[in-house]
Amino acid sequence: MTDNKGVMIFTEVVDGKLAPIARELLGCGRKLAGELKEELSALLIGSGVAGVAAEATAYGADKVYVVDNELLKDYRTDAFVGVIEKVARQANPRILLLGQTSTGNDLAPRAAFRLGTAVTLDCVALEIDASSKLLLQTKPVYGGNARAIFTMDTLPQMATVRAKAMSALTPDSARKGEVVTVDAGLDAATIKTNLLQKVVQEVEGVKLEDASVIVSGGRGIGGPEGFKELEELAKLFKGAVGASRPPCDNGWVPTSIQIGLTGKVVSPEVYIAVAISGSSQHLAGCSGSKNIIAINRDAEANIFKEARFGVVGDWKKIIPAFQAKAKELLGK
Amino acid sequence: MNIIVCVKQIPDPEAPPASFKIDPATNKVAPPPNIPPVISPFDEQAVEAALRIKDAGGAKITIISLGVNLLRDVVKKPLSMGADELILLEDPAFADGDSWATAYALAMAIKKVGAYDLILCGRQAADWDSGQVGSCIAEILGLPQITVAKKLEVRDGKVKVERVTADGYDVIEAGLPAVVTVSNELGTARYATIKGIMAAKRKEPIVWKPSDIGVETAKIGAAGRRVKMQKLFQPVREGKCEVITGENEEDAAANLAKKLAEVKLL
Numbered sequence: 246m247t248d249n250k251g252v253m254i255f256t257e258v259v260d261g262k263l264a265p266i267a268r269e270l271l272g273c274g275r276k277l278a279g280e281l282k283e284e285l286s287a288l289l290i291g292s293g294v295a296g297v298a299a300e301a302t303a304y305g306a307d308k309v310y311v312v313d314n315e316l317l318k319d320y321r322t323d324a325f326v327g328v329i330e331k332v333a334r335q336a337n338p339r340i341l342l343l344g345q346t347s348t349g350n351d352l353a354p355r356a357a358f359r360l361g362t363a364v365t366l367d368c369v370a371l372e373i374d375a376s377s378k379l380l381l382q383t384k385p386v387y388g389g390n391a392r393a394i395f396t397m398d399t400l401p402q403m404a405t406v407r408a409k410a411m412s413a414l415t416p417d418s419a420r421k422g423e424v425v426t427v428d429a430g431l432d433a434a435t436i437k438t439n440l441l442q443k444v445v446q447e448v449e450g451v452k453l454e455d456a457s458v459i460v461s462g463g464r465g466i467g468g469p470e471g472f473k474e475l476e477e478l479a480k481l482f483k484g485a486v487g488a489s490r491p492p493c494d495n496g497w498v499p500t501s502i503q504i505g506l507t508g509k510v511v512s513p514e515v516y517i518a519v520a521i522s523g524s525s526q527h528l529a530g531c532s533g534s535k536n537i538i539a540i541n542r543d544a545e546a547n548i549f550k551e552a553r554f555g556v557v558g559d560w561k562k563i564i565p566a567f568q569a570k571a572k573e574l575l576g577k
Numbered sequence: 578m579n580i581i582v583c584v585k586q587i588p589d590p591e592a593p594p595a596s597f598k599i600d601p602a603t604n605k606v607a608p609p610p611n612i613p614p615v616i617s618p619f620d621e622q623a624v625e626a627a628l629r630i631k632d633a634g635g636a637k638i639t640i641i642s643l644g645v646n647l648l649r650d651v652v653k654k655p656l657s658m659g660a661d662e663l664i665l666l667e668d669p670a671f672a673d674g675d676s677w678a679t680a681y682a683l684a685m686a687i688k689k690v691g692a693y694d695l696i697l698c699g700r701q702a703a704d705w706d707s708g709q710v711g712s713c714i715a716e717i718l719g720l721p722q723i724t725v726a727k728k729l730e731v732r733d734g735k736v737k738v739e740r741v742t743a744d745g746y747d748v749i750e751a752g753l754p755a756v757v758t759v760s761n762e763l764g765t766a767r768y769a770t771i772k773g774i775m776a777a778k779r780k781e782p783i784v785w786k787p788s789d790i791g792v793e794t795a796k797i798g799a800a801g802r803r804v805k806m807q808k809l810f811q812p813v814r815e816g817k818c819e820v821i822t823g824e825n826e827e828d829a830a831a832n833l834a835k836k837l838a839e840v841k842l843l
């Protein structure tokens with residue numbers, strides 16, 4: 246299979262635009278394609294997505310494959326696997342990348358094995374090995390305690406990439422690209438799951454992924470009332486509230502604000518970790534923050550190893566005093 | 578209703594990060610001394626999901642676990658929670674596979690079990706965090722898959738699942754048999770009962786070797802890997818935290834605010 250060439254990105258679309266992860270993947274793919282001196286393509290799958298092709302080009306794609314079909318309006322495993330298989334067999338990419346999203350991590354393993362290859366999920370770094378030209382896939386393992394670098398000899402080499410691990414290019418609307426329309430060739434009978442309902446749990450205020458300040462609470466917050474205090478603090482900074490897993494598991498806060506390996510990945514300017522011990526699984530979601538500030542009564546807590554500033558003590562005393570002083574300094 | 582749950586024995590993922598070590602000689606993780614291994618937490622939640630279905634309408638639950646050096650006390654935990662049978666794929670030839678090699682062996686064992694309506698796995702094993710075995714089993718057996726479930730309901734030959742998404746959840750339905758992977762949002766797994774522990778003590782697991790399930794040895798374990806590990810390392814942490822102090826906690830807190838203003842982070 247030496248005729249496999251180029252880097253292909255499965256570009257997810259949200260609200261009629263490229264998802265942030267798709268832009269990041271195109272940025273990363275551009276670099277890899279450059280090193281290989283091969284082409285970068287985007288694969289758009291959905292219903293009414295043809296219009297997004299221009300955006301994919303602006304973010305770096307040389308070629309955009311568009312598969313537009315009513316049956317692809319919502320993500321369903323069998324339909325999307327079938328389409329990826331079809332396009333990948335037609336285009337024969339050397340590398341095929343997806344986002345580590347709820348779609349990507351459902352789709353990638355099955356598509357990989359359908360294509361007779363393999364995939365590494367949740368990569369944080371991708372490089373081309375200078376001598377073998379293989380894709381070096383760096384993935385956190387053991388909950389983030391270690392990292393492993395994987396390769397595969399089968400083609401296409403596939404990986405999913407964690408949010409915010411790569412940077413998008415500045416879009417260039419003058420860039421020219423080719424658009425290839427591919428017929429979905431779907432047989433509705435092969436789609437074995439039925440999407441009955443999509444439930445969106447709206448979070449008020451700033452979205453976690455977009456917030457420049459996040460105030461995050463852990464098990465030591467002790468209950469939903471404590472999170473009210475963190476919310477006030479977050480409001481003062483026009484930020485958002487996050488949580489480690491125990492507050493979500495205990496129902497103190499919605500599960501959609503969990504940060505970590507199996508939650509959201511965030512990289513704000515300031516991440517205030519309150520009563521969070523700093524497990525590797527939690528850090529997996531916030532270690533990209535520019536400045537971590539730890540508030541914990543245990544001076545030995547692991548979070549202090551990641552933090553730039555910290556205060557040792559009881560958050561119940563620290564948070565109100567910190568908020569009062571911050572308010573004063575901000576002149577509010 | 579026959580449910581198969583795949584569970585994996587792993588080093589305790591909640592062990593303190595400082596106890597985590599890689600043995601440079603073998604390029605493998607050195608299990609922390611004095612901390613016993615556990616069933617991967619998501620797999621335990623998959624067992625819980627199966628037990629809830631059993632509670633609601635009856636089911637036979639068969640546990641399959643693949644690995645080496647499987648501690649009976651650890652792998653019997655699902656039995657003590659209320660599962661019915663335990664099958665171990667325990668042989669060095671099964672060890673060190675990637676997701677595909679592992680799923681292939683599990684799928685062949687599932688075929689040998691024969692009767693199954695629902696196959697459950699954890700969303701990912703908390704050691705390698707690969708997150709693929711469930712999908713691979715579904716692919717090999719040609720079944721529908723629903724991943725990252727927080728709620729399952731079985732009715733009229735179908736499974737209805739709430740699948741966790743970034744901003745909520747999808748409600749998805751599939752005809753049985755199907756493969757579902759389970760996430761922690763399902764809720765905590767139940768404790769073993771004394772009665773369950775006694776019953777589990779008396780129950781001997783069935784052990785299958787590669788020849789028992791008709792697998793090609795070139796396709797299982799380390800020999801069957803498509804994904805090759807080139808390197809395993811611990812990222813270095815800088816650990817330069819400036820601890821802000823004061824006369825008391827309130828004072829330290831005010832000093833923190835001042836410090837943040839000083840470095841323009843406020």
Ligand SMILES: Cc1cc2nc3c(=O)[nH]c(=O)nc-3n(C[C@H](O)[C@H](O)[C@H](O)COP(=O)(O)OP(=O)(O)OC[C@H]3O[C@@H](n4cnc5c(N)ncnc54)[C@H](O)[C@@H]3O)c2cc1C
Nearest residue numbers: 463464465489490505506507508520522527542559560703
């Ligand atoms: C496979 C897997 C995936 C996981 N995914 C995630 C994930 O995505 N996100 C995640 O967060 N976790 C995840 N976890 C769980 C993770 O291992 C930890 O259990 C969890 O992060 C601990 O949360 P915590 O720090 O809030 O709680 P704890 O570890 O219990 O820490 C509580 C902290 O609060 C401090 N404290 C208590 N009271 C006070 C007080 N009054 N004032 C100040 N400090 C106080 C304590 O000193 C302690 O440090 C995962 C686990 C596994 C096995």
